[in-house]
Amino acid sequence: MAATTADDTVDVLIIGAGPAGLMLACWLSRFNLKTRIVDKRDTKIFTGQADGLQCRSLEILDSFDIGHRVWRESNHMIEICLWNPDGTGRIRRSDRIPDTIVGISRFTQVVLHQGRIERFFLDTIKEGKSSLKVERGVLPTKFDYDESKAGNFNDHPITVTLRTLTEEEATPQQSGAIAAANGTKSGTKVQDGLFRSNLAPDDTDELIKATELNDRAGKTEVIKARFMVGCDGARSWVRQQLGFSLTGDSTDYIWGVLDIIPVTDFPDIRMRCAIHSENQGSVMIIPRENKLVRLYIQLKEVAVGEGGRADRTKITPDVILKSAQNIMAPYKLAYSYCDWWTAYQIGQRVGDKFSLDERVFLAGDAVHTHSPKAGQGMNVSMQDTYNLGWKIALVASGVCDSAILKTYELERKKVAQDLIDFDHRFSRLFSGRPAKDVMDEEGISMEEFKDAFVKGNMFASAIAVDYQDSLIVTRKTSSxxxxxxxxxxxxxxxxxxxxxxxxxxxxxxxxxxxxxxxxxxxxxxxxxxxxxxxxxxxxxxxxxxxxxxxxxxxxxxxxxxxxxxxxxxxxxxxxxxxxxxxxxxxxxxxxxxxxxxxxxxxxxxxxxxxxxxxxxxxxxxxxxxxxxxxxxxxxxxxxxxxxxxxxxxxxxxxxxxxxxxxxxxxx
Amino acid sequence: MAATTADDTVDVLIIGAGPAGLMLACWLSRFNLKTRIVDKRDTKIFTGQADGLQCRSLEILDSFDIGHRVWRESNHMIEICLWNPDGTGRIRRSDRIPDTIVGISRFTQVVLHQGRIERFFLDTIKEGKSSLKVERGVLPTKFDYDESKAGNFNDHPITVTLRTLTEEEATPQQSGAIAAANGTKSGTKVQDGLFRSNLAPDDTDELIKATELNDRAGKTEVIKARFMVGCDGARSWVRQQLGFSLTGDSTDYIWGVLDIIPVTDFPDIRMRCAIHSENQGSVMIIPRENKLVRLYIQLKEVAVGEGGRADRTKITPDVILKSAQNIMAPYKLAYSYCDWWTAYQIGQRVGDKFSLDERVFLAGDAVHTHSPKAGQGMNVSMQDTYNLGWKIALVASGVCDSAILKTYELERKKVAQDLIDFDHRFSRLFSGRPAKDVMDEEGISMEEFKDAFVKGNMFASAIAVDYQDSLIVTRKTSSxxxxxxxxxxxxxxxxxxxxxxxxxxxxxxxxxxxxxxxxxxxxxxxxxxxxxxxxxxxxxxxxxxxxxxxxxxxxxxxxxxxxxxxxxxxxxxxxxxxxxxxxxxxxxxxxxxxxxxxxxxxxxxxxxxxxxxxxxxxxxxxxxxxxxxxxxxxxxxxxxxxxxxxxxxxxxxxxxxxxxxxxxxxx
CATH class of the missing domain: 3.40.30.20 (Phenol hydroxylase, C-terminal dimerisation domain)
Structure with missing residues (x-):
């Protein structure tokens, strides 16, 4: 590697300020370490995105003194109602089950949009020991790694060039004004979530090019770091630099998402519901804060085209709402306010490696992607860096030996694989047509679905996470x-x-x-x-x-x-x-x-x-x-x-x- | 009255921004009314002052969505320990009783200093419907009342002149650097609470004079108001304008107060304690937030001079600490950090009238003063305006008839009288010397004291408040x-x-x-x-x-x-x-x-x-x-x-x- 003069030297460089990056920054803010965290977007999330918080996540947030803010503002989901077609094909409530298994935690599952969680993180980071601040509109463009320094954990083997974007570059394009689907309020401004969906093309390369072409893009900085963590999502730039890959598949299932204040006679609209219609597809209902309800809606009409990707131009709030109306008939569904919408194609992928020499790490969507319906995305991502943060901090502070860093991949890769397996099974059961009878082999047994839901609740809570034996987990005590x-x-x-x-x-x-x-x-x-x-x-x-x-x-x-x-x-x-x-x-x-x-x-x-x-x-x-x-x-x-x-x-x-x-x- | 041109016209003018004034402003911020609130001091309270919050107060604060902030930050007082001299004259723990009666509320008594409560009020007032803001360093100097307008509740019978003070005028003098009493940290800056004690001379007249003499004092404004409320403390300017008086007595009992982080081997220092020594006087211990403990300490050495007032120059943190050490011996007591201290002379007074034509009202210390040890001051004051606020607001908004305003005096005067009676009895029992035996008629029976404490807890909780029959409280339903x-x-x-x-x-x-x-x-x-x-x-x-x-x-x-x-x-x-x-x-x-x-x-x-x-x-x-x-x-x-x-x-x-x-x- 060529010698580079660094503009700045840090202990930890975090790429990406979503839930995984912010959780890590939150940990590091508790220590006397120099940390920087950058994100290519220039604003934090205000609506939509991930929203489910499992009880283990609440315990974790509470340990940083922000759990109570989530608990107060969030909607608490207590009961799940399962709706299936009866003998005549009409949907009926078939079961009620508790949303969180009784007794496993002092919290229950709640729903609050990602933007609020990010706000709470930013507030608590500000109060920490370090002068940590999220730098937005900042893009990493170049990565060098000096292997010869890998063994000395006091040295800085990582060199990264950061470029500050112009405001225009850093702001994602949105579809702008969308008429409310039932027409009572036309022209309402609605956040189009497709720009972050996996149906949207990746714009990272474009952004890098733009900054190179444009002198106004602002300063370029060369950073040397002891540790770097890629919390930069499914298209992780850090992962690309390391040459690591995700393995897995995508499916042909396309689902839409609406965040609305519903006007409906469906009786369980404030319950978490899984609705399987006879042959129109499925809906999941997630009641939210501020009278909002999120609907995950299977889009049977949207076909997956060549290259295995759906045509996103065909997807509008109207198309999504109509699908929901078909599935939920004879109940009526309309809205006069839509807060956010998006669509995605279900797939499951997991990373092969989670770190390079325990100096560069990947976390969150950078090492596992899956469907959002199990309410796992934000949770597992935050839990990745909750696992990693204190390990880096205690090694960097000279409290613990660097050997403990190996436990990150050991512990979190298994969780990621379990998540992918769970989501694979759950998505198939959710997107499949209900079996008409026991002879209907192509159909999904509603009993099997309920069973998966009940078992899935234990997995989803993250309370069942059980880390393997290592230097820091030992079952080998005699007594x-x-x-x-x-x-x-x-x-x-x-x-x-x-x-x-x-x-x-x-x-x-x-x-x-x-x-x-x-x-x-x-x-x-x-x-x-x-x-x-x-x-x-x-x-x-x-x-x-x-x-x-x-x-x-x-x-x-x-x-x-x-x-x-x-x-x-x-x-x-x-x-x-x-x-x-x-x-x-x-x-x-x-x-x-x-x-x-x-x-x-x-x-x-x-x-x-x-x-x-x-x-x-x-x-x-x-x-x-x-x-x-x-x-x-x-x-x-x-x-x-x-x-x-x-x-x-x-x-x-x-x-x-x-x-x-x-x-x-x-x- | 001479015709005056008003600079501003308001629905409600609040004089004083302590707990009573802020509770009232909090209520009024929920309505589309024009309210102003002024206080002659230029800063809010940062340390010391009242701190006990009874469970009814927490219920009330919770109804304004700020109870959880108090609950989290405060120290929760769970158990009271009574300490009395044994046969040899050495103090011993004689009893433990629950601090809050079990089952009467979903909250228990807590302690948090007044400055934080005021902060929470200011935060929630800011989020209200009205653009209400506390105006500090503003002094009312002139009051006119047009009786002919008293009957029309849409009219503005009240005219008040407000003067803005210079910074110097509005900032109270403090005693400055005080050496820590045990000498481990000398020269620590400590807030001297005497300037607000009832031992300090009233500076209101001085302030008025200063503003008249000084042109830089800033603007003078004439305000016309439908309602005015005096929440301006024991020396209420509003009460003086109305010509109303407080009746009652002061005693010869002088007590000092220390807010310290104690270094002590006294076993119950984190419990609320009432300690009666054999003949050195009494101490009450109130454990607080942030490792602080408040000690109320009887000062037997400080004599009440001519005019019935103690010589405040004789009272220092050292004098107060030494008294505590004598009372708590053989246990040791020292500190290296003192947050605040003050002293006061016990007295009980209650107002004869609480309102003028239901247009001008008095609340809080302006109509009742008493000793602080029962943890009642902030509570009863806030509860006064909690009672009054919605009544004024609903009358001013045209929802309710003005007749409901008469219930304020009906309901709160009885509470004030009960408080004064309770405090009179309690203070006497607390400041008295324990009886040596049943024949010792001058001594206080410790059994009687315990009984008063237990009964006092029900009164002090404010859960027992029981309003009289009126237009808005009717026991006359048949069923x-x-x-x-x-x-x-x-x-x-x-x-x-x-x-x-x-x-x-x-x-x-x-x-x-x-x-x-x-x-x-x-x-x-x-x-x-x-x-x-x-x-x-x-x-x-x-x-x-x-x-x-x-x-x-x-x-x-x-x-x-x-x-x-x-x-x-x-x-x-x-x-x-x-x-x-x-x-x-x-x-x-x-x-x-x-x-x-x-x-x-x-x-x-x-x-x-x-x-x-x-x-x-x-x-x-x-x-x-x-x-x-x-x-x-x-x-x-x-x-x-x-x-x-x-x-x-x-x-x-x-x-x-x-x-x-x-x-x-x-x-």
Missing amino acids: ASQLITKEETGRTIKVGMRMPSFRVLNQSDARPWQLQERLPSDGRWRILLFAGNLTDPLTLSRYNTLGEKLAAPQSFLRRFTPASAKIDSTIEILTIHSAPRREIELSSLPEIFHPYCEENGWDYWKVFADDESYHEGHGRCYENLGLDSGVGAAVIIRPDQYVSWVGEVEDYGGMERFFGGFMVARE | ASQLITKEETGRTIKVGMRMPSFRVLNQSDARPWQLQERLPSDGRWRILLFAGNLTDPLTLSRYNTLGEKLAAPQSFLRRFTPASAKIDSTIEILTIHSAPRREIELSSLPEIFHPYCEENGWDYWKVFADDESYHEGHGRCYENLGLDSGVGAAVIIRPDQYVSWVGEVEDYGGMERFFGGFMVARE
């Missing part, structure tokens, strides 16, 4: 399996899965908290000490012994924490005991579990009781998690709330071995 | 008492009290809501139809009959709603039925209960079911309210959530008579 006796996905402690949440009381002030609220995404590892009933002398003595070892000058806790930093800054220890709260005095517990500092005195926010609250009942944390009050358990939690290790409270050696595998000793 | 069988304060429907809240499910989408969340403060009256089990034909037919009457062209609902407005704009009807949700179809219910409009189709947010939810249990609304599913009840709720009238579901005549008493027929 783990004996400690946890209960097996119920989402409600019990399972190595590789996210820590479930139950209500516990702060020992110091009796306030009830969801345990998860005490696990914010701030980059810290955590040891949860389910210390058991501390009024029992044996149980207390085990806890005290651990406290002594942790407090010792040579303990791993001190070794992995910089001498100048607070003792809880790298690994935070939280105690959840099962003694009656009133029978325990915080001051009688080892100081390491409620550490003292000169400035603030003792820490009153680290010890909790599994006990009855005055106003919010009893969380029954031990009972729900299958924990024995006489034995308890120690649980190590990653910065992303996934369980790394489970052992006995007194197993200091096991904890030391676990952290010793990847933590860097500090001074 | 009311038979409908509601249960009597439990805060949990049952009682005419004159606020409507309790339980979880119900939206019929259209199965989403659980707290009933109270569907009663936002938007100026609308509401009829809650507890329609009973609508699968029962008789029950359904009663409901249908009422629907027919309400939908009729001559119904009171149409008569009191402008023809051009939506049918739910003056009186909103909400149905809460007790049939299983899945057995009811919204479309089969009378349209008036889910009204249709061309733009948005049917209304999906007005019919609710008292049924089991998937994720949040069963609200058991009927059971909790003591309602019979076979009979149900109709409940008329004022715009401030207080119950006006209870009758039978089919009692259309009763409803018509009630509304006919004060609503204005529209065109």
Whole structure:
């Protein structure tokens, strides 16, 4: 590689400021690192696009202190209604099922448009430690990679040229004024979503050319980076530079999307519905915020032409609405306000590689594309970078060994493949014609569809995600399996899965908290000490012994924490005991579990009781998690709330071995 | 009165932008009225001042969509610990009691400093219908009142001259740098709260004089107003203009206040505590947000001098801290950060009149002053204008007759008197020395103190507020008492009290809501139809009959709603039925209960079911309210959530008579 003088040097360069890019920026904003994030578009999303948020996504957003904003503004989807043709061919409600499986999370699935989620990310990024700001209308045009620097994670092997676009270049063309389909309000301005659909041609090359031709395009900058992450969508420029590919297929199924305030006599318009008509195709109803309803509508009339791509000029809101009217007849459907519309062709593709030497990564649509109907797009994309962000940050900050970066592809590629498989099956069942009877082999069994829906809900929630064994996920502790006796996905402690949440009381002030609220995404590892009933002398003595070892000058806790930093800054220890709260005095517990500092005195926010609250009942944390009050358990939690290790409270050696595998000793 | 040319004409002029003034502005921002609000200070509060928020205040703030912001940022106080001298004179924890009575509200008492509450008000006022903005550094200097216009509520009997102060005049003097009391950080800038304490001299006259002398003071404006409200504190300028007085007494008890991050081994420092020492005085501990703790500390060493006022120059943070150390010994108390401090002399006074002709009103500290320890100041002040705001707005907008304005003094004067009585008793018990034994007649019985605390909690919550009979509160319905069988304060429907809240499910989408969340403060009256089990034909037919009457062209609902407005704009009807949700179809219910409009189709947010939810249990609304599913009840709720009238579901005549008493027929 030729020597280049850099205009700027960064720790992390993020290409793309959609949900995946913003989630990553959100993580990095929590650290003292230099990060830049660029996006070729000059504005953020205001309407339409992805909107479904699964309960794991809400837990994650809540860990960044923005979950409550989503929860308040969003529409909560509680029940799914299935509509199928009856014996006469008329559609009837055949089933009702809960939208989110009961008990797996403290949140349920909600719907809020992507633009609001992006707003919340931008707000919280602004409040972070770094001076991170999204740079819009900025396009990467050239990529160089110096392999010789790949092994040194303090070095900057990545060189990227960024060009700032003119406003005109950065603003996508839209179709402009569209008459409302039922004619009550003509000429309403409607956002045409086709320009971002996979039916639209990719304009990246065009944009690059334009900036080269046009001197007014503004400055060009050469950036050197330690890490780069491509969050730049299905046509990822970063992926192209790496020469990685997506493999998979597209189908002949074309679907349209309308975001409208419906005027309809269909009874379940505020429920999530899956409607299979006898032979007009299918509709999915997603009720949204602000009286809006999103309809996903199968477009049987739109044919896929040569080259396997549909003719997008044939697709208008009128065409989409008429399809919906046919499917939903005899119910009437009209609207006087349309907020957004688009169309897409179903396909499923997944990336072969997720990273180059753990220095350049791909995330989100850049490594997996699929149909939007399972409400997975924004979720899996955000969860990719939620997985990646803290790993890059802790390596870049010198807290963890670079070896942990390999777990990104290990963990997320399997999730992507599962998603593609799920979507493949689900799309086929949704786009197929209902079987007339058991002999109708070409038709889709409505029983099979319902079954797929119910099972799909567990997958879709992302609560079932179960990461493989690695340096940072280890099932190989002798005692783990004996400690946890209960097996119920989402409600019990399972190595590789996210820590479930139950209500516990702060020992110091009796306030009830969801345990998860005490696990914010701030980059810290955590040891949860389910210390058991501390009024029992044996149980207390085990806890005290651990406290002594942790407090010792040579303990791993001190070794992995910089001498100048607070003792809880790298690994935070939280105690959840099962003694009656009133029978325990915080001051009688080892100081390491409620550490003292000169400035603030003792820490009153680290010890909790599994006990009855005055106003919010009893969380029954031990009972729900299958924990024995006489034995308890120690649980190590990653910065992303996934369980790394489970052992006995007194197993200091096991904890030391676990952290010793990847933590860097500090001074 | 001499004829004056007005520079501006307004519907309502608010003097004072503390909690009472801002609550009023918040109400008025919801209406198409012209309101101005001025405050002589040039900045809002940033630290210290009132901080306790009782559960009724949280319900009210939530009805303006800002309760969640308080709930998230505040410290939640759950338990009260009482500390008394034992036989040896050493202080010991003698009792623990819940801070908020269990079951009376969906909120508990919290603490957050006044500046944040004011911020939330300002944010929501900005989003309102009117272009309302707080004008700071503006002082009223002259008041004229034209009695001849008092009877015509469309006329403007009030003339006020406003002067804009210079920055210097409007900024209060503070004591500046204060060394931290334990010496670990010297010279820390600390807000001195004495300048607003009742120990400080009133500077209003000085300010007026200054503006007259100084030409740079900026403009003078003459305002004509229909209504004026004095929310201008204990030394109310408005009250002086009216010639009204406060009656009551001050005591010799002097208390200091410290907002600090404590460094202490006192075990209950994060609990609300009442500590009576043997003979050093008393301390109240109020744990706050951001690791802060507020201490109210009795200053036994500070004497009240001639004129009944203490010498404020003798009071410093050091003096206050030393008193606390003496009271809390043998526990140690120090701090390295002090956020704010002040001191005050306990007294209780209440206004004789709350209004002049229902055109000029007084609210908050302008009509009642008392000690801050019961956490009542901000609460009762806000609740005064919460009571008044909608009444002024509905009269000024021509929706209700001016006769309803008389209920302000009727309802709030009794609350103020009760507050003064409560505070008198409570302060005496708190400031007194604990009795050594039953023979010690000068001492305070700790049993009596505990009893006062427990009883005081019900009063302090403001849930027990019970408004008298009037045009808008009527207990004279024949059937009311038979409908509601249960009597439990805060949990049952009682005419004159606020409507309790339980979880119900939206019929259209199965989403659980707290009933109270569907009663936002938007100026609308509401009829809650507890329609009973609508699968029962008789029950359904009663409901249908009422629907027919309400939908009729001559119904009171149409008569009191402008023809051009939506049918739910003056009186909103909400149905809460007790049939299983899945057995009811919204479309089969009378349209008036889910009204249709061309733009948005049917209304999906007005019919609710008292049924089991998937994720949040069963609200058991009927059971909790003591309602019979076979009979149900109709409940008329004022715009401030207080119950006006209870009758039978089919009692259309009763409803018509009630509304006919004060609503204005529209065109």
